[in-house]
Amino acid sequence: MTIPEHVTDELAARLGDRFSVALAERNLHAQSESFHRAPPPDAVVWPETTAEVSFILSLCNSNDIPVIGWGTGTSLEAQALAPQGGITLDLSRMDRVVELRPEDMLAVVQPGVTREALNADLRATGLFFPVDPGANASLGGMASTRASGTTAVRYGTMRDNVLALEAVLADGRVIRTGTRAAKSSAGYDLTGLLVGSEGTLAIITELTLRLHGQPDDVAAAVCAFDTLEDAVECVTATIQSGIPMARIEFIDDDTARAFNHYAGAELPEKPHLLIEFHGSAESVRADAARFGDIAGDFGGHGFDWATTAEDRTRLWKMRHGAYPACLSLRPGATAVVTDICVPMSELAAAVAAARDDIRAEGMLGPILGHVGDGNFHATLLVESGNDAEIASAKRIAHRMAERAIAVGGTITGEHGVGLGKRPLMRDQHGDAIEVMAAIKSALDPNGIMNPGKLIPD
Numbered sequence: 001m002t003i004p005e006h007v008t009d010e011l012a013a014r015l016g017d018r019f020s021v022a023l024a025e026r027n028l029h030a031q032s033e034s035f036h037r038a039p040p041p042d043a044v045v046w047p048e049t050t051a052e053v054s055f056i057l058s059l060c061n062s063n064d065i066p067v068i069g070w071g072t073g074t075s076l077e078a079q080a081l082a083p084q085g086g087i088t089l090d091l092s093r094m095d096r097v098v099e100l101r102p103e104d105m106l107a108v109v110q111p112g113v114t115r116e117a118l119n120a121d122l123r124a125t126g127l128f129f130p131v132d133p134g135a136n137a138s139l140g141g142m143a144s145t146r147a148s149g150t151t152a153v154r155y156g157t158m159r160d161n162v163l164a165l166e167a168v169l170a171d172g173r174v175i176r177t178g179t180r181a182a183k184s185s186a187g188y189d190l191t192g193l194l195v196g197s198e199g200t201l202a203i204i205t206e207l208t209l210r211l212h213g214q215p216d217d218v219a220a221a222v223c224a225f226d227t228l229e230d231a232v233e234c235v236t237a238t239i240q241s242g243i244p245m246a247r248i249e250f251i252d253d254d255t256a257r258a259f260n261h262y263a264g265a266e267l268p269e270k271p272h273l274l275i276e277f278h279g280s281a282e283s284v285r286a287d288a289a290r291f292g293d294i295a296g297d298f299g300g301h302g303f304d305w306a307t308t309a310e311d312r313t314r315l316w317k318m319r320h321g322a323y324p325a326c327l328s329l330r331p332g333a334t335a336v337v338t339d340i341c342v343p344m345s346e347l348a349a350a351v352a353a354a355r356d357d358i359r360a361e362g363m364l365g366p367i368l369g370h371v372g373d374g375n376f377h378a379t380l381l382v383e384s385g386n387d388a389e390i391a392s393a394k395r396i397a398h399r400m401a402e403r404a405i406a407v408g409g410t411i412t413g414e415h416g417v418g419l420g421k422r423p424l425m426r427d428q429h430g431d432a433i434e435v436m437a438a439i440k441s442a443l444d445p446n447g448i449m450n451p452g453k454l455i456p457d
């Protein structure tokens with residue numbers, strides 16, 4: 001679309017060089033981590049205050065100009081792309097830690113603060129923010145996509161760790177949701193509504209986050225299994241036994257090969273579990289011993305314990321680098337990334353079915369995931385621009401989603417909907433989509449907030 005001249009004049013007058021129509025800046029905000037592509041936005045703005053966000057949204061709403069929120073650009077479902085043009089609202093300069101309240105175990109931050117920056121500020125407090133999606137994502141973006149990650153099995157997702165929000169609606173109104181209290185039963189849960197709304201209802205300008213105590217002791221290890229089924233069934237047995245895992249991650253043989261190729265690891269090219277325990281020294285030792293017994297029952301072998309903080313950092317850096325590692329198996333490739341989550345009792349069958357689908361389509365698609373909560377991913381490697389391969393990958397992803405829905409699971413456990421999973425939303429939600437559409441219409445009647453995302457036509 002073309003932005004009216006009077007709008008560009010007003011934005012330039014208010015924001016100065018924090019408003020840009022330069023092609024280089026626009027192209028930087030047209031990048032996606034996966035196969036999704038879209039034209040660049042018509043302009044980019046960098047607000048520094050809630051008042052500036054309110055001004056931008058009010059002006060755009062009055063002129064029917066789409067507004068797309070941007071954090072660090074690490075989302076995998078094209079949430080931050082601008083397929084209908086408009087203005088990308090880059091929140092990276094709203095990056096202050098507003099307040100730390102160790103006595104209440106909470107932090108108040110602006111949306112551009114990244115999870116690593118917050119944890120750096122928390123080092124002296126004995127507290128940390130646990131949600132860890134791997135990428136050094138912005139906390140506003142993590143809330144908008146209801147992100148989780150490797151530690152969700154113990155500490156929960158963004159849904160569990162966001163207590164309150166400040167947000168700006170499409171018409172520029174500023175609202176506050178939630179409280180600093182541990183619980184509340186006062187009215188609709190607007191915080192829960194906005195967490196996971198992917199910028200389609202409002203722009204988050206401040207978050208109040210729940211913090212957790214740093215554990216006294218940590219132990220981590222990696223162990224191999226002869227078959228995919230043995231590894232996944234070991235996860236199910238471990239969770240059902242009540243062992244309080246901090247992380248329990250699965251990688252298949254292709255992912256192990258990718259780690260060896262990309263990160264210089266020396267893993268047997270077999271399925272593996274990567275595990276971590278948090279607690280006192282005594283409880284960590286006891287939990288590790290109990291897990292070792294269960295893993296042994298399923299043929300687990302080759303335990304490699306990360307005994308120092310440096311070893312643990314190296315282990316989880318390798319896991320968090322899984323996406324580029326998998327891409328390295330096919331140089332020049334991009335990926336269609338799946339993200340289903342199923343009940344634990346259905347996990348082994350879901351992973352096995354996904355593997356069989358990938359083989360049947362003749363594709364390379366390493367499987368890995370946060371299987372402690374039933375969430376796993378297939379990274380389906382495709383040649384960029386190869387429509388036939390992308391169509392094949394989408395067929396696999398669609399069948400995975402159908403099977404997840406059939407057993408009471410979900411089409412996305414943590415990556416969100418964006419453009420990529422939007423066509424599947426009605427399959428999961430049925431007539432509830434009309435309720436979501438009604439909420440969208442009530443809060444954004446002109447449809448300017450991240451249009452073309454999340455809610456299907």
